[in-house]
Structures are given as C-alpha cells and as structure tokens.
Amino acid sequence: MKKISTPYLLLIPGMGFLFIFFLLPIFNLAQTSTQTPKGGGDTGQYIQTWRFANYVDAFVANREQFYRSFIYAIIATILALLIAYPLAYAIAFKAGKLKNVMLVLVVAPFFVSFLLRTIAWRQILGEQGFVVPTLRSLHIISSSTTLTSTATAVIAGMTYNFLPFMTLPLYASIDRIDPRTLEASGDLYANAFTTFRKVTLPLSMPGVVAGTLLTFIPAAGDYVNASILGSPQTKMLGNVIESRYFKIVDYPTAAALSFTLMAAILVLVMVYVRKAGTEELV
Amino acid sequence: MSSLSRWFGRNLLRIYAVIAFTYLFIPVAYTFAFSFNDSAKSNLIWKGFTFANWQNPCGAPDVCGALGNSIKIGLLATTFATILGTMIAFALGRHKFRGRSTTNLLIFLPMATPEIVLGASLLSLFLVFKINPGFWPTVIAHVLFCVSFVVVTVKARIASLDPRLEQAAMDLYANEVETFRRVTLPLVAPGIAAAALLAFSLSFDDFIITNFNSGTMNTFPKFIYVSAARGIPAQANVIGSAMFILALSIVIIGQFVGRKRKVS
Numbered sequence A: 001m002k003k004i005s006t007p008y009l010l011l012i013p014g015m016g017f018l019f020i021f022f023l024l025p026i027f028n029l030a031q032t033s034t035q036t037p038k039g040g041g042d043t044g045q046y047i048q049t050w051r052f053a054n055y056v057d058a059f060v061a062n063r064e065q066f067y068r069s070f071i072y073a074i075i076a077t078i079l080a081l082l083i084a085y086p087l088a089y090a091i092a093f094k095a096g097k098l099k100n101v102m103l104v105l106v107v108a109p110f111f112v113s114f115l116l117r118t119i120a121w122r123q124i125l126g127e128q129g130f131v132v133p134t135l136r137s138l139h140i141i142s143s144s145t146t147l148t149s150t151a152t153a154v155i156a157g158m159t160y161n162f163l164p165f166m167t168l169p170l171y172a173s174i175d176r177i178d179p180r181t182l183e184a185s186g187d188l189y190a191n192a193f194t195t196f197r198k199v200t201l202p203l204s205m206p207g208v209v210a211g212t213l214l215t216f217i218p219a220a221g222d223y224v225n226a227s228i229l230g231s232p233q234t235k236m237l238g239n240v241i242e243s244r245y246f247k248i249v250d251y252p253t254a255a256a257l258s259f260t261l262m263a264a265i266l267v268l269v270m271v272y273v274r275k276a277g278t279e280e281l282v
Numbered sequence B: 001m002s003s004l005s006r007w008f009g010r011n012l013l014r015i016y017a018v019i020a021f022t023y024l025f026i027p028v029a030y031t032f033a034f035s036f037n038d039s040a041k042s043n044l045i046w047k048g049f050t051f052a053n054w055q056n057p058c059g060a061p062d063v064c065g066a067l068g069n070s071i072k073i074g075l076l077a078t079t080f081a082t083i084l085g086t087m088i089a090f091a092l093g094r095h096k097f098r099g100r101s102t103t104n105l106l107i108f109l110p111m112a113t114p115e116i117v118l119g120a121s122l123l124s125l126f127l128v129f130k131i132n133p134g135f136w137p138t139v140i141a142h143v144l145f146c147v148s149f150v151v152v153t154v155k156a157r158i159a160s161l162d163p164r165l166e167q168a169a170m171d172l173y174a175n176e177v178e179t180f181r182r183v184t185l186p187l188v189a190p191g192i193a194a195a196a197l198l199a200f201s202l203s204f205d206d207f208i209i210t211n212f213n214s215g216t217m218n219t220f221p222k223f224i225y226v227s228a229a230r231g232i233p234a235q236a237n238v239i240g241s242a243m244f245i246l247a248l249s250i251v252i253i254g255q256f257v258g259r260k261r262k263v264s
Helices: A002-032 A053-061 A063-094 A096-111 A114-125 A131-137 A151-175 A179-187 A192-203 A205-221 A224-229 A237-246 A251-281 B002-034 B063-094 B100-112 B115-128 B135-159 B163-171 B176-205 B208-213 B220-230 B234-263
Strands: A035-037 A046-048
Touching: A002 A251, A002 B063, A002 B100, A002 B115, A002 B135, A035 A251, A053 A063, A053 A251, A063 A096, A063 A151, A063 A205, A063 A237, A063 A251, A063 B002, A096 A151, A096 B002, A096 B176, A096 B234, A114 A131, A114 A151, A114 A224, A114 B002, A114 B220, A114 B234, A151 A192, A151 A205, A151 A224, A151 B002, A179 A192, A192 A205, A205 A237, A205 A251, A205 B100, A205 B115, A224 A237, A237 A251, A237 B115, A237 B208, A251 B100, A251 B115, B002 B234, B063 B100, B063 B135, B063 B176, B063 B220, B063 B234, B100 B135, B115 B135, B115 B208, B135 B176, B135 B208, B163 B176, B176 B234, B208 B220, B220 B234
Parallel strands: none
Antiparallel strands: A035 A046
C-alpha cells in the first residue's frame, strides 16, 4: 500500500497548484471569451451569454496583428536557428578547454534584465546612437531611413532575446554526437556538406525541435520587443491583448484572442513535432 | 596567401563564435558603459564619466523599492517552485504510477503556453474571486511558470543517477530514509541548485506575467519598462550591471567548487 501511495503524495501539492492556478484559469478564460457587455453604460462589466461569435469578431478585427505575430515569430525562430547552430557546433566540437566558459557566456547576457538589453539596442540603433549617423555619413542609408521603429528591428530584437533558448538545447544535442560517426562518414567518402546533411543534422534533430519550440512559443506571444523597438505599424497580437485588458477593459475580446493564440500555437507545435519527428527517422 | 586562406578555413567556426559572442554582448557592454554616464535624469546621450551612480544606486526615485520587490518575489517564488517541482520530479523520475502521461502533459502545457496567456488567464481568475492583483498574486504567477522548468531540470539529474549507488547504500543496511538523505539527495542537489538558480533568474527577469498580476506594485523590470518612454535613469543600468557581475561570480564559484569536489 505504501509503495503505491508515495508518488501520489509527492504529486498532490504540485499538481493541486497547477490545477488551481493553471487549468482553472484556462477554463475561466474560455468562459470569459464568450461573455458580452452588461449594458447600461458600465464599462468592464460582462455577463455570460456563450456568444461564440466573439471569436469571429476578435479575429476579423485583429487579423493583421494575428498574422504578423506568427510571421515575425517564424522569421525570428529561423534566424535564431541559423545563428545558433554554428555557435552550438563550435562550442560542442571546437571549444576544447573553453567549453564551460563558453556555455556560461551564452547564458551570461540573461543576467542583465532583457528589458535593459532591448532598450540598449534601441539606443544603439536609434537616432541618437552612433550607428545611424555613421551609416548616413557613409551614404549607406539615406537620411530618412531609420533602423528602429521598423519590422526589421522588432524581428532582430526577438532573434537576439531568444538566442540563448535556441543555443542551449542545440548544444546539448550536438554535444551528445559521437565524433567518430562524423569521421566514419568522411571515411565513406562523404564531403563535409553531405556529412552535415546526412549525419550531424539528423542526430541533432531533438535539439533543433526543442530550441525552435523554446524560441517560437515565447516569440509568438511577445509584445515587449514590438513596443520597445517597433511602431504602431508593427503591433503584434500580444500588444492587442495587453491593451484590451488594461486600456479598454474589454475582457471577452482579450480572452478570445488569448485563446486563439494558444490554440494556434498548440496546433502548429503538434504539426511541427510530428513532421520533425518523422524526419528524424529518415 | 594560401596558408592564410587555409587558416581561415580551419578556424572559420572559431571566428564565427567570436562574432556571435560579440553580438550577444554588445547590449551588455552598452548597459555597463552607460551605468557610468554622468546624466541627470534620462540616460540617452553620453555626457561624461562618473562613479556617482555606482555610489548612489538608489538615487533614482523608487528604483530600489522596485528592486526589493523583485528580490522578495524571486526568493519566495523560487522556494515554492523548487519544493513543488522537486517533489514532482522525484515522483516522475523514481516511480511508476497510473496517470504518468497526464502528469507529464500538465507539466509541459504551462511551458507551451505563451506568457501573455498565462498572465491574462490568472488575472481573470483573480478578478472572478475579487482578489486584487499585487504581491501574492505575482508570487503565485511566478511559481506557476517556474515549476515546469524545475521539474524538467531536476528530472534530468535524477535520470542520470546510477541506481547502483542507492542499491549499495541499501546493501550497507541504510534504510530508505537514510539512503535518501545521505545518498540520493546529495547526488541530486546540484540539479536542484541549478533549477533554483534558473527559477530565480526567470522570476527576477519576468515582465509580461508580472505586468498582468502585480497591480500597482512595482518590480525592477516594470520600473525599466515604464521609465523606458522617457529614458531610464543610470541607476537602473548600475543595478543591471551589478546583477550581471553577481550572477556571473555565483556561476564561476559554482564551477570552481564543483571541480574541486571532483578532484578530491
């Protein structure tokens, strides 16, 4: 009897916590998303009417921000993967004694608040920084071109901020590869590119999947980069949800948008994991 | 010429790593440099070098109050999340039981949910129960997003343990409690420490969930976000840089202690 109950005793507090503060709020959010205004001029007062058309209204009104969130997040994830892969590879195979130092260096920027770092980018690339005037005096960019308040700046900011999330799982996966498998591939007359495509990449797929998920999920829901580095033309779904909650007190729309975002991410993640999983077997 | 190009070919990855690390550290260097800026209020343009900000880190209004809140929330959330998460990790790592896959799913879901959804849904729950956002709701929110990361980290450590060590302890007539206290726990401890460090840094740096659940209470990231519009005071850079140095020293000391222990 004791043997059976031990794991449950260990689980009860944590699972209870997750039930009350994760599952219950999600259900509550689903309920809120179908409420309608109470009427009578009270803002912020809503009654439960199970109006599922809220979802359609919310989506139609914010289609642009919705697509933008996913496009920005996908581009940032791909960029982070392209930047992080060679870095993780270098740490795993070329760092030698410096391996631990380099791993600490990957995480180190985390310790300066990510907001401070994002604001630092805004200052560096902004009108008062030194990059824009230099590029202008060299006539590389025209006098009206700016680097901040653009979609590029928002995507670059997301790429930068989530880079460690990409690098660490990639490293963990690449580090586990036996270097002899790469040698064997070379012995069998595969060139460097073929070795990478047929040996290294497939063996590092678990890291690629974990890293892209850890980057994509927070990126799709992010609104900090868009509000610090962007302009009103680069608003993402996160910005809309935030302002619906705090400025407009339109809880049903905010809830419907949150739910749509979560559902869309979960669907994308499931399709992706399934696809990446089959690729791994080939 | 050909030897030079060969050198480049051989060291291409190393050169790349240097460039990548430069990219990672540009904003850190900027933050550090501008903590010495002699600016009265808005820290936008370089005005001259001074130690004044470092001598008076609480000089900007409310910056140290916000920092204090962040540290208190971070410590509390880390404690709760580490206890709850470690218990779950032991259940998952050491026991077979019904409902295992459901448990795994419930651990994975908060990590797969964007912060803004976690924050918004918690806030609406608090509003339903007429609980005002503030200190404790923020602590709860932080425990929520830290727990899963603790479980994953500690579970990985438990999975890498050699079960024969515990068997040996049992063979030497240690009972279950003693085995746990003197063999299992010390072996898992580095994993728990790493998880706690991760939880604290996640909590300390969190903005989105905090913004939803903290009400009028200020935290350090909130302070930065709000003052960003008119330029953040140099004191924020001082605190950011100091945290960076502190955390880096903890990691380095941890590495050093770990190596020493391995040698002895």
